[in-house]
Amino acid sequence: MHAERMTVTLFIPCFVDALFPHAGISMVQVLERLGHQVVCPKALVCCGQPAFNSGYWDEARPIATRTLEILKDAEAIVIGSGSCGAMVKKFYPELFSGTKHAQLAGQIASRTWEFSDFLVSKLGVTDLDARFPAKVTFHDGCHGLRELGIKTAPRALLAEVRDLVLVEMAEAETCCGFGGTFATKFPMISTAMGEAKCASAIETGAEYIVSNDSSCLMQIQGLLSRQGGKIKTIHLAEVLAQQ
Amino acid sequence: MSSYATKFSRDARRVTSDRRLRQTIRTALHNYEIARDRHQTAFRDWQTARQAAAETKWEAINLLPQHLAEFADKLAVRGTKVHWASTAKQASDIIVGIVQARGARSIIKSKAMTAEEIHLNGALENVGYEVVESDLGEFIVQLRHEAPFHIVFPSMHLTRGEIKDLFQSALGDAPSDDPEALTMVARRVLRKKYLTADVGITGANFAIAETGMISITENEGNARLTAALPKTMVTLLGIEKILPRMADLALFLPMLATAGAGQPMTGYNTLYGGPRQYGECDGPEEFHVVLLDNHRTELLADPQQRDALHCIRCGACLNVCPIFRNIGGHTYNTTYSGPIGSVITPHLRGLQDWKHLSAASSLCGACTEACPVKINLHHHLLHNRRNAVKLKPSAREQFGYDMFTSVMNHPFVWWLGKKTGWLLQPLHNIVKRSPLDPVRAWTKTRDLPPVPRHSFKDWWRKRK
Numbered sequence: 001m002h003a004e005r006m007t008v009t010l011f012i013p014c015f016v017d018a019l020f021p022h023a024g025i026s027m028v029q030v031l032e033r034l035g036h037q038v039v040c041p042k043a044l045v046c047c048g049q050p051a052f053n054s055g056y057w058d059e060a061r062p063i064a065t066r067t068l069e070i071l072k073d074a075e076a077i078v079i080g081s082g083s084c085g086a087m088v089k090k091f092y093p094e095l096f097s098g099t100k101h102a103q104l105a106g107q108i109a110s111r112t113w114e115f116s117d118f119l120v121s122k123l124g125v126t127d128l129d130a131r132f133p134a135k136v137t138f139h140d141g142c143h144g145l146r147e148l149g150i151k152t153a154p155r156a157l158l159a160e161v162r163d164l165v166l167v168e169m170a171e172a173e174t175c176c177g178f179g180g181t182f183a184t185k186f187p188m189i190s191t192a193m194g195e196a197k198c199a200s201a202i203e204t205g206a207e208y209i210v211s212n213d214s215s216c217l218m219q220i221q222g223l224l225s226r227q228g229g230k231i232k233t234i235h236l237a238e239v240l241a242q243q
Numbered sequence: 244m245s246s247y248a249t250k251f252s253r254d255a256r257r258v259t260s261d262r263r264l265r266q267t268i269r270t271a272l273h274n275y276e277i278a279r280d281r282h283q284t285a286f287r288d289w290q291t292a293r294q295a296a297a298e299t300k301w302e303a304i305n306l307l308p309q310h311l312a313e314f315a316d317k318l319a320v321r322g323t324k325v326h327w328a329s330t331a332k333q334a335s336d337i338i339v340g341i342v343q344a345r346g347a348r349s350i351i352k353s354k355a356m357t358a359e360e361i362h363l364n365g366a367l368e369n370v371g372y373e374v375v376e377s378d379l380g381e382f383i384v385q386l387r388h389e390a391p392f393h394i395v396f397p398s399m400h401l402t403r404g405e406i407k408d409l410f411q412s413a414l415g416d417a418p419s420d421d422p423e424a425l426t427m428v429a430r431r432v433l434r435k436k437y438l439t440a441d442v443g444i445t446g447a448n449f450a451i452a453e454t455g456m457i458s459i460t461e462n463e464g465n466a467r468l469t470a471a472l473p474k475t476m477v478t479l480l481g482i483e484k485i486l487p488r489m490a491d492l493a494l495f496l497p498m499l500a501t502a503g504a505g506q507p508m509t510g511y512n513t514l515y516g517g518p519r520q521y522g523e524c525d526g527p528e529e530f531h532v533v534l535l536d537n538h539r540t541e542l543l544a545d546p547q548q549r550d551a552l553h554c555i556r557c558g559a560c561l562n563v564c565p566i567f568r569n570i571g572g573h574t575y576n577t578t579y580s581g582p583i584g585s586v587i588t589p590h591l592r593g594l595q596d597w598k599h600l601s602a603a604s605s606l607c608g609a610c611t612e613a614c615p616v617k618i619n620l621h622h623h624l625l626h627n628r629r630n631a632v633k634l635k636p637s638a639r640e641q642f643g644y645d646m647f648t649s650v651m652n653h654p655f656v657w658w659l660g661k662k663t664g665w666l667l668q669p670l671h672n673i674v675k676r677s678p679l680d681p682v683r684a685w686t687k688t689r690d691l692p693p694v695p696r697h698s699f700k701d702w703w704r705k706r707k
Contacts, residue, residue, distance in 0.1 A: 012699050012700075014651065014657070016699065017661075017698050017699040017700050018660075018661045018664065018694065018698050019692045019694060019695070020692070020699075021695055021697065021698055021699035021701075021702055024699035024702075025699065025702055028703075040699075040700070040703050042654060042700070042704075043654050045651050045652075045654055045657050046651040046657075048648075048651065050644075050647060051644045051647055051648065052625075053606065053625065053628070054602075054628060054632070054640065054644065055625075055628030055629045055630075055631060055632035055633075056632055056636070056640070056641075056644040057629050057632075059644040059645060059647065059648045060648075062648055062652060063648055063651045063652055066652050142605065142606070142607035142608055142609075143606075143608075145608075146607070146608035146609075146611070146612055147608065173609075174565055174609075175565045175605050175607035175609065177565070177605060178605060179604065179605025179606060179607070180605075180606075182602070182603070182604065182605050182606075183605075183684075183685065184682070184684035184685055185602055185603075185684075186252070186255065186602075186603050187684045187685065187687060187688060188252075188255055188256045188259040188260070189255055189259060189566055189569055189570055189603060190605070191259070191688040191689065192259040192265065192569035192570075193565045193566070193569055193605070194689070196269075196565070196568075196569070218692055219689065221690070221692065222685070222688075222689030222690045222691065222692070223688065223689050225689075225690040226688065226689060226690055
């Protein structure tokens with residue numbers, strides 16, 4: 001059952017825009033195939049999370065304010081990352097608490113969805129007529145999982161993909177060690193965490209590690225390329241766009 | 244960067260490259276997880292239990308002055324001497340004073356993280372006393388002249404082989420590396436100490452306001468012997484240990500055991516309400532309770548972070564923390580390690596010196612999910628970061644984030660940045676992983692994704 005045609009404002013996070021355009025393109029394809037109109041405001045760049053997470057709230061606020069203003073009239077906002085989704089849905093209300101933007105932040109938070117959550121919870125769609133003949137394992141990005149409570153949506157979507165076999169890894173919910181600037185402030189800890197994650201994924205014998213967060217995949221792929229193993233990473237949207 | 248921060252990074256580098264130690268920690272905590280999950284199912288609903296516990300602790304801390312007064316009054320009525328210590332120094336002076344007044348020679352002690360916090364053993368040893376740790380894990384780390392590795396499992400970083408070697412060199416007795424045989428060695432040593440000790444020092448798990456009682460929960464019976472055999476008993480506890488009612492233990496004892504150690508219930512659960520009463524045949528002649536503030540009231544005055552005082556020191560957040568699992572407890576160089584330690588140490592010992600602990604987190608939130616009293620641990624790390632920046636931003640970061648803000652708020656500059664990244668990529672490949680590499684912190688162990696010629700926005704524009 002498809003919901004009525006909507007205008008979806010797609011917020012492609014800055015690093016997805018710059019480094020993982022295919023994840024973004026796939027999101028557009030999936031949403032358009034469902035018959036929705038996708039808009040990507042040119043001026044929309046970043047949610048401000050790096051500054052916010054580093055404690056620079058006064059520097060994050062102008063970015064977030066601009067984002068709020070651009071999204072002001074959006075009917076439904078879809079963010080292609082659990083982490084940036086958490087920033088808008090969970091941390092904007094805190095960042096703007098007690099300011100004149102508090103109400104707008106709350107409204108926008110309630111109209112914002114992470115990509116997989118939007119498909120499943122808002123649109124009620126799981127079958128996208130996708131085909132991806134491979135054995136995959138799914139990595140839960142921490143922000144999507146614990147800030148937004150997204151656990152079943154990506155799995156419900158993967159379950160409908162033809163010829164795809166999902167094998168859960170033991171440490172699906174364990175952090176990959178990315179953590180934004182943490183990854184370069186404490187590279188030794190970040191790497192050690194990533195190694196544990198990769199080992200758990202490799203153990204499943206999967207060919208792909210799928211996730212709804214490109215930042216986690218950047219960390220995992222970065223380590224895997226050095227290790228020279230066969231397992232690869234791919235964004236959930238790219239899997240869903242394959243036919 | 245504070246010298247503590249430099250040491251932290253150095254120690255983190257050492258431990259993360261020690262695969263054997265990381266594996267030891269992993270194995271121990273993996274076994275804990277299995278046991279914890281099994282015993283959580285004994286609760287009708289673990290999440291409801293967490294909510295009830297959080298509300299009870301909220302009540303306890305919100306009305307802390309009343310609860311503390313009630314607790315102290317009830318204890319005093321039964322002849323307990325209650326002492327109030329504002330600082331760590333005051334607390335250790337009080338305890339040294341008690342020990343000296345009793346003309347004690349030797350002291351036995353059961354596990355107490357608050358004693359670690361005030362460096363009590365050092366203070367007592369400085370004035371010539373021998374203090375013996377009676378908890379097996381604590382006994383082991385004491386023999387190694389080390390701090391506890393974990394607030395609940397002090398010697399979890401050691402293998403049985405290492406403990407055997409330690410006992411052989413320190414005690415001259417280690418028949419094998421069989422845990423039971425090693426425990427018997429420690430038991431023989433400790434039994435003698437219980438009998439000769441004049442003073443027994445304990446910590447407390449809970450302080451029951453309603454009845455004026457100390458609740459101690461333990462697995463070895465060592466705290467009971469520490470409390471019951473010497474003529475003088477001293478209990479040191481932080482003021483946040485309060486629970487309003489005796490009935491609260493019905494939830495908190497199994498919850499502490501399950502969350503902390505993956506046990507349905509801890510082996511020995513004892514309540515202490517005062518010294519030996521008239522007509523009783525055992526118990527200490529004197530009972531002192533030392534209530535420690537040591538910056539806790541400052542945390543209480545902070546409405547955003549005061550729920551950190553709800554902590555029952557179960558260690559669940561350490562157990563699930565991927566940072567703790569990879570850097571171990573000693574790297575923190577604090578009394579309380581892991582997420583709760585990173586949250587409260589800046590309050591106890593200074594934000595500027597200890598802010599690096601809040602930065603050393605991926606904010607994954609596993610701690611918050613595990614906390615039985617629902618402390619929002621990883622959000623407190625965010626708040627510590629914000630507070631540290633507010634007081635004293637680093638010049639380099641300030642410049643960086645000012646730049647970041649202006650790039651992100653000017654789509655054309657952002658576009659220019661992407662193009663520059665693409666153009667500079669071949670140059671970066673030349674210096675990659677060398678000391679000249681500006682992103683060496685990343686590339687030393689990880690590849691970077693290639694910067695594509697066309698970004699998503701390029702594609703979108705062209706398509707339209």
